[in-house]
Amino acid sequence: DTEVTQTPKHLVMGMTNKKSLKCEQHMGHRAMYWYKQKAKKPPELMFVYSYEKLSINESVPSRFSPECPNSSLLNLHLHALQPEDSALYLCASSQSGDTQYFGPGTRLTVL
Amino acid sequence: QKEVEQDPGPLSVPEGAIVSLNCTYSNSAFQYFMWYRQYSRKGPELLMYTYSSGNKEDGRFTAQVDKSSKYISLFIRDSQPSDSATYLCAMADYSGSRLTFGEGTQLTVNP
Numbered sequence: 001d002t003e004v005t006q007t008p009k010h011l012v013m014g015m016t017n018k019k020s021l022k023c024e025q026h027m028g029h030r031a032m033y034w035y036k037q038k039a040k041k042p043p044e045l046m047f048v049y050s051y052e053k054l055s056i057n058e059s060v061p062s063r064f065s066p067e068c069p070n071s072s073l074l075n076l077h078l079h080a081l082q083p084e085d086s087a088l089y090l091c092a093s094s095q096s097g098d099t100q101y102f103g104p105g106t107r108l109t110v111l
Numbered sequence: 112q113k114e115v116e117q118d119p120g121p122l123s124v125p126e127g128a129i130v131s132l133n134c135t136y137s138n139s140a141f142q143y144f145m146w147y148r149q150y151s152r153k154g155p156e157l158l159m160y161t162y163s164s165g166n167k168e169d170g171r172f173t174a175q176v177d178k179s180s181k182y183i184s185l186f187i188r189d190s191q192p193s194d195s196a197t198y199l200c201a202m203a204d205y206s207g208s209r210l211t212f213g214e215g216t217q218l219t220v221n222p
Contacts, residue, residue, distance in 0.1 A: 004154075040119075042199055042212035043155065056208065090154050097207025098143035098162075102154040 003027075004103035006091050012109045015081060021106045023074040023091030031097055032074040034066055035090040037105070043090055049074060050097075081110045114138045117200055117213025126222050130187040134200035134213045137181065141202040141211070144176050146185045149197045149215070158198075159185065190220045 004025045013019050023032065031050045035043035048056035049068040057066075063085075065077040074091055086109050092100040117134045124130055132146075143162045147155035159174040161167045167174045175184040183202075187194055200213040 006154075040215075040217075042215055045209055048208065050208075088152070088154075094207075098203040098210075099145065099157065099160050100210060101157060102147075104154045105152075107152065 004091055004093055004101055006089075006103035006106050008106060009104070010107045010109075012111065013078065013081065014111050015083075017081075018077070018079045020078065021076040021089055021091075021108075023076075023103055024072055025091075025093040025101075026072055027093060027095070027101070028071075029093035029095045029101075030071070031094045032068065033092040033094070033100060034064075034074070034076050035092065035102075037088040037090055043102075047076075078108075081108075083110050086110045112137060114211050115200065115202060115213045118216055119214045121217040121219060123219045123221060124190055126190060126192060126220055128190050128220070130190050130194070130218060130220075132185040132187075132198050132200075132216050132218070134183050134202075135181055136183075136202055136211075138202075138204070138211070139181070140204040142205055143203040143207065144174070144183050145201040145203075145210070146172075146174060147199040147201060148194075149199060151196075155199055192220050192222050195219045 034046040037043045047066040052068045067075040088105040090105045091103040094100040115136045146159040149155040164178045171188045173186040197215040199215045201210040
């Protein structure tokens, strides 16, 4: 089973709202990732957690705040987003770091 | 110059055709090579993974890597309308800490 689940599937939020995206994997993978994908572009790496510790932050604005409560869960807390943050947000997991398995994504619209 | 170059297409073929998708790369540190398929508004799905030069076959799909030329390919035999998607090549170095994606090739297989 190579399933990564993400909730919600769709999210619409105003610029003053606070919301969270959730990701879960039960493959025992040691690494989890957040990506942002705009239309007709490849995924852009945002954050990497390795063994539940943040190992990479790709200079993401502080209005995005990741959290890894345990080895199976990954959250992305959103606050004071801008309309240009509207995108597909993808979670991925990996055991060895190279082969990454993606979830279905959360389609975020910021009004 | 981008580390990974991939022709974005679009590529349109008739059903049953052999499809060839290609990426070139400039970073000789890349050791792991992946192909992902992404349907519209969905997350990328891992299709093929290889780490050595040569061919790897899985059903109708063959991945080919030529490290000396820094060139990878994905061949799809007997293409089906259900193969219509965007195909992303991705690569990682020994650390495996991040993937570098190509821009993706949009493929349409016409019935």
